[in-house]
Amino acid sequence: MSDVIVAGVGMIPFTKPGASAPYHEMGTEATRLALADAGLGYETVQQAYVGYVYGDSTCGQRALYHVGMTGIPIVNVNNNCSTGSTALFMARQMIASGMLDCVLAVGFEQMKPGALGSVYTDRPSAFEEFDAAADQLIDAPGIPLALRYFGGAGLSHMKKYGTPLDAFAKVRAKASRHARNNPLALFRKELTADDVMNDQVIWPGVMTRLMACPPTCGGAAAVLVSERFADKHGIGKEVRIAAQAMTTDTPSTFQAGDMMQLVGYDMAKEAASRVYESAGVGPDDLDVVELHDCFAHNELITYEALGLCGEGEAGKFINDGDNTYGGRIVTNPSGGLLSKGHPLGATGLAQCYELTRQLRGTAGPTQVEGAKVALQHNLGLGGACVVTLYKRH
Numbered sequence: 001m002s003d004v005i006v007a008g009v010g011m012i013p014f015t016k017p018g019a020s021a022p023y024h025e026m027g028t029e030a031t032r033l034a035l036a037d038a039g040l041g042y043e044t045v046q047q048a049y050v051g052y053v054y055g056d057s058t059c060g061q062r063a064l065y066h067v068g069m070t071g072i073p074i075v076n077v078n079n080n081c082s083t084g085s086t087a088l089f090m091a092r093q094m095i096a097s098g099m100l101d102c103v104l105a106v107g108f109e110q111m112k113p114g115a116l117g118s119v120y121t122d123r124p125s126a127f128e129e130f131d132a133a134a135d136q137l138i139d140a141p142g143i144p145l146a147l148r149y150f151g152g153a154g155l156s157h158m159k160k161y162g163t164p165l166d167a168f169a170k171v172r173a174k175a176s177r178h179a180r181n182n183p184l185a186l187f188r189k190e191l192t193a194d195d196v197m198n199d200q201v202i203w204p205g206v207m208t209r210l211m212a213c214p215p216t217c218g219g220a221a222a223v224l225v226s227e228r229f230a231d232k233h234g235i236g237k238e239v240r241i242a243a244q245a246m247t248t249d250t251p252s253t254f255q256a257g258d259m260m261q262l263v264g265y266d267m268a269k270e271a272a273s274r275v276y277e278s279a280g281v282g283p284d285d286l287d288v289v290e291l292h293d294c295f296a297h298n299e300l301i302t303y304e305a306l307g308l309c310g311e312g313e314a315g316k317f318i319n320d321g322d323n324t325y326g327g328r329i330v331t332n333p334s335g336g337l338l339s340k341g342h343p344l345g346a347t348g349l350a351q352c353y354e355l356t357r358q359l360r361g362t363a364g365p366t367q368v369e370g371a372k373v374a375l376q377h378n379l380g381l382g383g384a385c386v387v388t389l390y391k392r393h
Contacts, residue, residue, distance in 0.1 A: 002096060002226075002227065003096075003227070003240040003241060003242050003391075003393075004092045004095045004096050004224050004225075004226070004240060004241045005224065005225050005226070005227060005230050005237050005239070005240050005241075006222060006223075006224060006239045006240065006241065006352070006356045006390070007037075007038035007102075007223045007224065007225040007230065007235045007236075008034045008035060008036070008037035008038025008039070008040065008222065008223040009033075009034050009037055009220075009221070009222045009223075009349075009352060009353040009356045009357070010029075010030045010031065010032065010033025010034035010035075010036070010037055010221045010222075010353065011030060011033065011184060011218075011219070011220040011221075011346075011349070011350050011353040012026055012029050012030055012033070012184075012218055012219050012220070013183070013184045013218070014184065014185070014186050014216040014217065014218035014340050014343060014346075014350075015186065015216060015217050015218065016113075016186065016214070016216060016217070016341075017110075017111045017112050017113045017215055017216070017217055018113065019217070020110060020217030020218070022110060023055060023059060023063065023108050023217075023219075024059065024062045024063040024066065024108075025063075025066075026063075026108045026110070026217065026218060026219035026346075027050065027052075027059075027060070027062075027063030027064070027106055027107075027108040027219050027221075028063050028064070028066040028067055029219060030106055030107075030108065030219035030220050030221040030346070030349075031063070031064065031067050031104065031106050031221045032067060034104070034106070034221035034222055034223050035067075035104075035223060037223075038223040038225075038235060039233075039234075039235065040223060040233065040235075041068075042067045042068035042070065043070055044102050044233070045070070045072060045102055045103065045104045045223070046072060046100045046101065046102050046103060047072055047073045047074075047075070047091075047094060047100055047103045047104070048060065048064055048072060048073070048074045048075070048091075048103070048104040048105075048106065049074075049075050049077050049087035049088075049090045049091050049103070049104070049105050049106075050063065050064065050074060050075070050076055050077060050087065050105075050106050050107070050108075051076075051077040051078070051079070051083035051084045051086060051087035051105070051106070051107035051108075051345040051348070051349070052076070052077075052078065052083065052107065052108055052109055052344070052345035053078055053080060053083055053109060053344040053345055054109060054110065054111060054112075054119065054344070055110070057076060058074075059076065060074050060075070060076040060077075061074050061076075063106070063108065064104075064106070075090065077090065077345075078345075079380050079384045080344065080380030080381055080382050080383075080384065081292065081294065081342070081344050081347065081378070081379060081380040081381065082292075082348060082378045082379055082380030082384045082385060082386050083107060083344055083345045083347075083348065083380065084105075084107035084220065084344075084345055084346055084347050084348025084349040084350070084351075084352075084378065085347075085348025085349070085351070085352075085376065085378035085386035085388065086246065086348070086380075086384060086386060087105040087106065087107055087345075087348070087349070088105045088222060088224075088244075088348060088349060088352055088386070088388065089244060089246050089386050089388075090105070091103040091104065091105040091222070091224050092224055092241055092244055092388075095224050095226050098226075100226075101225060101226045101228065101229035102223065102224075102225045102226075102229055103223075103224050103225075104221065104222075104223055104224075105221065105223075105224065105349060105352075106219070106220070106221035106222075106349065107220055107221070107343075107345035107346040107347070107348060107349045107350075108218065108219035108220075108343065108345050108346050109216075109217060109218065109219075109343035109344045109345040109346055110217050110343075111215040111216065111217050111343060111344070112215070113215060126382050127145070127381070127382060129254065130149070130262060130381065130382065131145070133254050133262055134148055134149060134152060134259070134262060136257075137152065137258070137259050137262070138155070138259060140152070140203065143202075143203055146212075146294070146295075146381075147202065147203060147207065147212065147295075149259070149262065149381060150263055150294060150295035150297050150298050151203050151206045151207045151295065151297060152206075152262075152263075153259040153260045153262070153263045153265070153297055153298065153301055154168060154206060154207070154295070154296075154297025154298075154300065154301070155206050155259065156258055156259045156260045157260065157297070157300065157301055157314070158206075161312040161314075161315070162315075163300070163314065163315050164315070165197070165205065165206070166193055166197055167300060167314070167315045167318055167319075168196075168207070168211050168295075168296035168297055168300060169193040169194075169196035169197045169208070169210075169211070169296070170193045170318050170319070171211075171293070171296040171299050171300055171318060171323075171338075172191065172193075172210050172211050173191050173192055173193045173195070173196055174318075174323060174324050174331075174332075175293065175296075175299075175332060175335050175336050175338040175339045176188075176189065176190050176191040176335070176338075176339060177190055177324070178324070178332060178333050178334065178335045178336070178339070178366065179334070179335025179336075179338075179339030179340070180335075181364075181365035181366050182333075182334050182335050182339070182340070182365070182366050184334070184340065185334065185335040185339045185340045186214070186216055186339065186340055186341045187214075187335070187338075187339045187340075187341075188339070191210065195210070196208060196211060196296075207295070207297070211296040211297065211338075212294075212295050212296075212338075213293065213294050213295065213336075213337040213338045213341060213342045214341050214342070215341065215342065215343075216340070216341025216342060216343050217343050218340075218341070218343040218346045218350070219346050220346045220347075220349035220350040220352070220353050221349055222349055222352050222353070222356070224241070237393060238359065238360055238392055238393060239356050239359045239360060239390055239391075239392060239393075240390065240391055240392075240393055241388055241389070241390055242278075242279045242390065242391040243274075243275040243276075243278035243279035243388075243389040244275065244386070244387070244388045244389070245270075245271040245272075245274035245275050245278070245386070245387050246384060246385065246386045246387075247267045247268075247270045247271040247274075247384070247385050248267065248383055248384050248385075249264075249382075249383045250266060250267075250270075252266045253266065253267075253383070260301055263298065263301075263379075263381060264379045264381065264383050264385050265301060265302075265304075265305050266305075267379070267383060267384075267385035268302060268305035268306060268377060268379060268385050268387065269305045269306075269307075271377075271385045271387035272305065272306045272307060272375075272377070272387050273307075275375070275387045275388070275389045276307070276389075278389075279389045279391070281373060281389065282307070283306065283307040283308050283329070284328075285373050286308070286329050286373050286374070286375050287329070287330070287358075287370065287371040287372055287373050287374065288329065288330045288331075288333060288355065288358050288368040288371045288373075288375075289306070289308065289329055289331045289332070289374065289375045289376075290331075290332055290333075290334060290336070290351035290354050290355055290374070290375075290376050290377070291306065291331060291332060291336070291375075291376075291377040292337065292347075292377050292378050292379040293332055293336040293337050293338050294337050294342055294379075295338075296338060298379070299331070299332070299336070299338075300314045300315075300318070301314065302377060302379075303317055303318075303323065303331070306375065306377060306387075308322075308323075308328075308329055308331070309322070325368070330368045330371075333354065333358065333363070333366040333367075333368055334350070334351075334354040334366060347378060348376070348378040348386065351376045351378060352376060352388070354366070355374040355376055355390050356390070358371045358374055359372065359374055359390055359391070359392040360392075371392070372391065372392045373389070373390070373391055374389070374390040374391075375387065375388070375389055375390075376388040376389075376390070
């Protein structure tokens with residue numbers, strides 16, 4: 001399979017729940033921005049994958065019908081927090097296989113305030129087995145589900161490697177420094193590690209409020225095309241998806257008896273390994289990474305899962321400044337989920353938006369100088385992980 005060209009990307013500013021336009025308007029706007037960026041009309045799109053978590057079936061059609069009604073297949077995608085990148089994964093497959101030449105991936109989310117929870121209470125939850133495993137590993141009554149999972153993973157790292165709590169605070173402070181330069185980030189106030197440590201404690205010894213990303217609403221989209229399509233339509237071919245992998249859970253998720261595995265460490269490690277092998281690169285070749293920092297704890301353990309540093313070395317990686325400008329690999333130059341927020345269906349495509357602009361050299365104040373190789377990591381519990389490697393040609 002050949003590389004797939006990212007022809008156009010679009011993203012709208014993320015907003016707090018209750019302050020956004022309705023979901024279909026966000027999806028429509030993001031799609032129009034991506035098409036305009038590609039210099040294409042909707043009539044050229046042969047198929048569309050639309051990601052969202054909280055919504056009824058065919059919300060994708062509701063959004064795209066306002067862009068055009070061309071009768072194309074529209075597939076609605078729901079894969080928890082990796083929904084946006086799953087839509088991207090499916091779109092890329094259609095191009096790489098040679099079946100289609102121009103495919104749209106779009107994601108949006110209209111969220112409610114507060115911690116995530118189950119919508120359907122009259123049937124078994126997809127998290128039943130995860131909850132049971134977490135109950136055996138973590139004694140945290142009253143802690144909301146997502147906090148328990150990722151805080152527990154951070155706690156596991158602390159116990160294994162002696163990682164101090166302020167390591168997570170330093171991750172959050174770094175995110176704020178990056179977001180200060182991103183006009184699309186919701187939270188742009190620069191914070192110090194002390195600010196983060198002194199914020200409201202939501203799990204004593206494990207997490208403060210600022211270490212968790214907020215729920216937000218938003219939309220993002222990408223247009224993917226084949227090389228022959230790009231040549232025919234005069235589309236720039238600077239940014240390509242050189243490799244991509246999607247993984248789901250394996251027995252180690254439950255058998256390892258470790259919260260890090262329960263939240264997808266092994267999924268991420270395997271997906272990254274496949275991508276590196278397929279693209280013929282390694283972590284040392286990366287210039288910029290957008291990874292799934294739903295909590296500062298997950299960013300820290302993901303450094304190791306992606307091979308950005310060795311196991312147990314994330315604390316040193318942070319202290320040495322290797323995760324920011326002037327260091328080895330700039331992680332989350334956008335400010336990440338911690339600063340942008342996390343509209344579930346849009347997150348993966350917002351990462352694609354940032355990395356595409358980084359490799360084009362058009363990221364403005366968040367630009368990583370000379371960026372040529374970029375990695376994207378998007379994780380959903382339950383579970384699915386998508387890792388994508390982009391190259392500039």
